[in-house]
Amino acid sequence: MIDAEREKLKQLERKNGKDDSDEKKSMIGVMLSLQKTEPDVYTDTFISALVANLLGTGTETTSTTMEWTMALLLNHRNALKKAQEEIDLNVGGGRLLDKNDLPHLPYLHCIITETLRLYPAAPMLLPHEASTDCKIHGYDVPGGSMVLVNAHAIHRDPATWEDPEEFRPERFEHGGAEGKFMMPFGMGRRKCPGENLAMRTMGLVLWVLLQCFDWSRIGDGEVDMATATGPIMFKAVPLEALCKPRANMSTILKKI
Numbered sequence: 001m002i003d004a005e006r007e008k009l010k011q012l013e014r015k016n017g018k019d020d021s022d023e024k025k026s027m028i029g030v031m032l033s034l035q036k037t038e039p040d041v042y043t044d045t046f047i048s049a050l051v052a053n054l055l056g057t058g059t060e061t062t063s064t065t066m067e068w069t070m071a072l073l074l075n076h077r078n079a080l081k082k083a084q085e086e087i088d089l090n091v092g093g094g095r096l097l098d099k100n101d102l103p104h105l106p107y108l109h110c111i112i113t114e115t116l117r118l119y120p121a122a123p124m125l126l127p128h129e130a131s132t133d134c135k136i137h138g139y140d141v142p143g144g145s146m147v148l149v150n151a152h153a154i155h156r157d158p159a160t161w162e163d164p165e166e167f168r169p170e171r172f173e174h175g176g177a178e179g180k181f182m183m184p185f186g187m188g189r190r191k192c193p194g195e196n197l198a199m200r201t202m203g204l205v206l207w208v209l210l211q212c213f214d215w216s217r218i219g220d221g222e223v224d225m226a227t228a229t230g231p232i233m234f235k236a237v238p239l240e241a242l243c244k245p246r247a248n249m250s251t252i253l254k255k256i
Ligand code: HEM
Pocket: 053, 054, 055, 057, 058, 059, 061, 062, 065, 120, 121, 122, 125, 126, 127, 183, 184, 185, 186, 187, 189, 190, 191, 192, 193, 194, 195, 197, 198
């Protein structure tokens, strides 16, 4: 991957005489450019470790959240219908929705936020370490201790959330949950740097799936919402669903 990007940069340089052209570079491309001025920092090992780290932390968290979202929608048909109505009203069936539509689809944003509240992909965040002796909620914590944050429990705290176990995206509408504490991406200096990317990716993928297809469960029963144990909150039973192209999207779907 690094060699391919290096070759691309070389070709760009040959074309433009320098490598700072207007053409957009990938993240690897940017780091390879920095390698020229700071070779000790941006070594090939550093670049591949960073890319592996981003892929490792960014893919399963995002895909599992999308799986939970679809599972929740299949068990809550009213929310699914309302989401499709929002898409039909704001985007219609004449084109595929794109990233510029996301700000105009607030209910869909509430659905993802509510999914992250109920099923935070990293329910205990990542392990942190107290750098010095400190007190947390009145408890003495010696420096060097591992500190785990139970975001899953915080998100379902009945003292904060009304009917915390219920999937109710409406609780986030019109700033309805303002001041209520949730942290699916952690917080502070080590907060997830991929939050914006994840929200945009999940929004685009899920809403195109809802725009183009009608979805239904397999069989009469509800989708099984059991969780597997582990650092990432996977579904214990992988989601299976049926989809059917929506009539108003047939022209677009035929062109893809
Ligand atoms: C729904 C999707 C995602 C969720 C729920 C999520 C959640 C989290 C959480 C809870 C942490 C630990 C924060 C803490 O301990 O305070 C974290 C760290 C991290 N995430 Fe994400 N993440 C997601 C997507 C992504 C994506 C798309 C990327 C990058 C492409 C990414 C890159 C990282 C990295 C590099 C860290 C470590 C940060 C550090 O240690 O300083 N994540 N993420």
